[in-house]
Amino acid sequence: MIQITNLRHRLIEIPDLTVDARHIAVIGPNGSGKTTLLSVCSGIEEPRAGTVRILGRPPSAVRIGWVGEFPDRTLLFSRVYDEIAATPRFRNRSCPETDERVRAAAALVGISHLRDAKVSTLSGGEKALVALAAAGADDPEVLILDEADSHLDAGTADRVQRVVRKSAAAHVLWCTQSMDTAACADYVIFMEGGVVRYHGTPDKVFAGLEETCFYPTMWRIRR
Numbered sequence: 001m002i003q004i005t006n007l008r009h010r011l012i013e014i015p016d017l018t019v020d021a022r023h024i025a026v027i028g029p030n031g032s033g034k035t036t037l038l039s040v041c042s043g044i045e046e047p048r049a050g051t052v053r054i055l056g057r058p059p060s061a062v063r064i065g066w067v068g069e070f071p072d073r074t075l076l077f078s079r080v081y082d083e084i085a086a087t088p089r090f091r092n093r094s095c096p097e098t099d100e101r102v103r104a105a106a107a108l109v110g111i112s113h114l115r116d117a118k119v120s121t122l123s124g125g126e127k128a129l130v131a132l133a134a135a136g137a138d139d140p141e142v143l144i145l146d147e148a149d150s151h152l153d154a155g156t157a158d159r160v161q162r163v164v165r166k167s168a169a170a171h172v173l174w175c176t177q178s179m180d181t182a183a184c185a186d187y188v189i190f191m192e193g194g195v196v197r198y199h200g201t202p203d204k205v206f207a208g209l210e211e212t213c214f215y216p217t218m219w220r221i222r223r
């Protein structure tokens with residue numbers, strides 16, 4: 001469960017929000033506060049006021065896998081293998097266990113062939129996949145993805161969706177500009193001007209967005 005109480009940070013103001021769903025999409029216009037909300041939920045930033053509790057704990061006490069929008073800014077190592085191995089190594093896993101985790105995470109994301117590649121030689125989409133493999137390499141309790149699908153072709157974005165759905169994480173918090181992706185979530189949070197304008201099941205949230213550009217294209221076609 002994710003519980004937000006009296007949260008204020010930059011433009012964000014969320015008095016009270018409790019979400020008990022696994023796959024949560026965060027959507028809304030540019031500048032509405034989506035990344036800010038994800039940063040606070042991941043523990044990257046401490047909120048100015050209020051609290052976030054995930055699985056009953058502050059984010060700093062939760063094992064979180066994070067994939068940012070610009071992997072170029074977050075990938076730390078020059079070799080793909082070392083990037084994926086970083087989390088298990090930081091958690092003092094043994095070398096054989098780390099190796100097993102790296103191989104499994106790379107295979108799951110479909111980048112086994114890139115394990116020994118240099119990060120600098122990868123495309124933007126491949127870097128996003130490396131970041132996803134790294135985020136999932138040490139059994140995160142919560143996966144947080146900030147527009148991780150923004151550089152991916154449709155096929156790769158689909159693969160990422162499938163990988164994320166297979167993850168054993170208790171919550172996947174995913175900010176996306178693809179309303180078709182958001183429509184597949186269990187729960188949707190629509191932000192506008194720093195406040196949560198709508199939240200609930202996709203049916204409920206998109207009912208309020210039917211006349212806007214935020215209505216899923218696939219739903220519009222099917223109507």
Ligand SMILES: Nc1ncnc2c1ncn2[C@@H]1O[C@H](COP(=O)(O)OP(=O)(O)OP(=O)(O)O)[C@@H](O)[C@H]1O
Nearest residue numbers: 010011028029030031032033034035036037147191
């Ligand atoms: N580090 C920062 N310091 C001050 N203001 C910031 C910082 N990061 C973001 N902001 C401001 O907070 C507001 C919300 O930004 P945020 O990145 O959370 O929006 P967003 O909904 O994720 O936008 P986008 O869809 O464009 O990525 C913006 O007005 C932005 O200028």
